[in-house]
Amino acid sequence: MKIMKKPTRKEEKLYQITTLVAGGFALGDVLDRLARGVVDITGASACSIRLLDDETGNLKMRSTFGLSEEYRNKGPVTKDDPVIKAAFAGEAVIIDDMRDDARIKYRQASAKEGLISQLTVAMQFKNKPVGVLRLYRPRVGGFTEDDIALARSVASQCAVAITNAKYYARAIQGEQVAQQVKLAGIIQRRMIPESAPKMPHLDIAALYNPCFGVGGDLYDFIKLDRDNLAITIADVIGKGIPAALMMSSFRGMIRAYADGGHKRHTMAEIISKLNSAACDECRDGEFITLFYAIINTKEMTMTYCNCGHEPGLLRRGGKIRELKKGGLVLGVMKEAEYEIEKIELKDEDRLLFYTDGLIDAVNFDEKAWGVNNLYKIFREAARGAAHETVHNILAWRRRFIGLAHQTDDTSIVVVRVSDKNG
Known part of the structure; x- marks a missing residue:
């Protein structure tokens, strides 16, 4: 009889994130669960999830874990940002020291937050970027190839979960509109x-x-x-x-x-x-x-x-x-x-x-x-x-x-x- 190997804590956490893909959750709930789950799996100190706004080209902060409100609102990030461009091109961008890297736009805010190193990977659905996932640590370097592989895996799950959540929100909105139209029809027919x-x-x-x-x-x-x-x-x-x-x-x-x-x-x-x-x-x-x-x-x-x-x-x-x-x-x-x-x-x-x-x-x-x-x-x-x-x-x-x-x-x-x- 073959004895099944007990899953590790990371595997359990990754499975929990995978279940979000099939879950009927509102988008805000999905993003909050993903941000917390990614930090738990990778051992990072903080995480941010930004979604791409196709109309403006900006990446809007939609969820974070371990970051202050002040840092969340530090300023805009666009798809023309060099780190974002590299991530959307398929790179896993590691910045070992954000304090003296020219690619970091908000170095002072990062230092005040106690963030030193950063890993950025793109979230893509059907080869189309939908946002970025970022992990932070309070020390120089520290992100490994395993971290990159894990971040990519989680980012892939994030993209699917986010897309499903958007479809779910649209379905709920469609049902609400349908109910309003139905009610309006009833009222009109009464007239x-x-x-x-x-x-x-x-x-x-x-x-x-x-x-x-x-x-x-x-x-x-x-x-x-x-x-x-x-x-x-x-x-x-x-x-x-x-x-x-x-x-x-x-x-x-x-x-x-x-x-x-x-x-x-x-x-x-x-x-x-x-x-x-x-x-x-x-x-x-x-x-x-x-x-x-x-x-x-x-x-x-x-x-x-x-x-x-x-x-x-x-x-x-x-x-x-x-x-x-x-x-x-x-x-x-x-x-x-x-x-x-x-x-x-x-x-x-x-x-x-x-x-x-x-x-x-x-x-x-x-x-x-x-x-x-x-x-x-x-x-x-x-x-x-x-x-x-x-x-x-x-x-x-x-x-x-x-x-x-x-x-x-x-x-x-x-x-x-x-x-x-x-």
């Missing part, structure tokens, strides 16, 4: 109404489908009084969280101006106020498209304004009319003027409001579904309840695009008008 208010003569269905978890689309229903329902659909030009934040703010503006000012202000005045507020909020290149409509179920009319949005569609008797009256997108020019149109609604009319993500959806050949397909389906398949029309439109679009990934949000609202009260 999108699950259903429209019950109004006589109207059957309404809607759907919102963000492509990035959160996005810049919005639709809303505001019951202004017993007979009037405001329907809004809008699109912030942008994607993800910034667009969602802008849209949530804009939704609040719409509700404040529409709900509170419906009887005090004309629609043109409300749109003008929304445009002015959007101009204050939007930055260069940002703007908002909006289709704003008020349906009066007593008079059976719809008053609307299209602010640079996709035209609303009115289907009547197999024919489609585009609802384009309005003006410029919001958030570009405060002096912009807007037209308002009032149309009569009839039994079995269908209204369709949507964002451009509906028609801009592409298949694997990068061909867009397009407005012609939408008009054809809306003309031919707009039968039954409003939710059936929504389903039919999206089903036909899905047949066209298949499983191709989309890059824009989709919002769709369908209104079916009935002369029956309910």
Whole structure:
């Protein structure tokens, strides 16, 4: 029976450092453990670990053991330092007496710290330098070939451990961002109404489908009084969280101006106020498209304004009319003027409001579904309840695009008008 040789203390310490490579530790913890472990293994009096900043070219002190705070902050070290250059070129640089070596930039600080000799080796990962490991002793010379071999071995483990720790930190950060995006998506979807208010003569269905978890689309229903329902659909030009934040703010503006000012202000005045507020909020290149409509179920009319949005569609008797009256997108020019149109609604009319993500959806050949397909389906398949029309439109679009990934949000609202009260 073969008796296993008991590992030496150095071998045990080296094994402990090796385990850091596989450990899921934060970068600061890894560096502190490595600095202490290297001193224990080599018998040096102190250790410093500097990591290379690719942007500045400086080597930033990230961890030390056995060094004072004053020495840690003695001054910058760059990759152009002669010792660093030699280490990055593959040398193990030994300085026997730091007190009178011209390569030492901070000789006075080293003497005050009681450091006499120094060993510097590079930490490399996949032949790319990531930093340096330095060992110090309080006497002249003393670093041997064994020390160099051990320092190189430890530096190699350091490089891998540091790289893994960076990946670990990025993974944690990615998870946190993903959680924030998920939470933002939940909050945004709570702002999108699950259903429209019950109004006589109207059957309404809607759907919102963000492509990035959160996005810049919005639709809303505001019951202004017993007979009037405001329907809004809008699109912030942008994607993800910034667009969602802008849209949530804009939704609040719409509700404040529409709900509170419906009887005090004309629609043109409300749109003008929304445009002015959007101009204050939007930055260069940002703007908002909006289709704003008020349906009066007593008079059976719809008053609307299209602010640079996709035209609303009115289907009547197999024919489609585009609802384009309005003006410029919001958030570009405060002096912009807007037209308002009032149309009569009839039994079995269908209204369709949507964002451009509906028609801009592409298949694997990068061909867009397009407005012609939408008009054809809306003309031919707009039968039954409003939710059936929504389903039919999206089903036909899905047949066209298949499983191709989309890059824009989709919002769709369908209104079916009935002369029956309910």
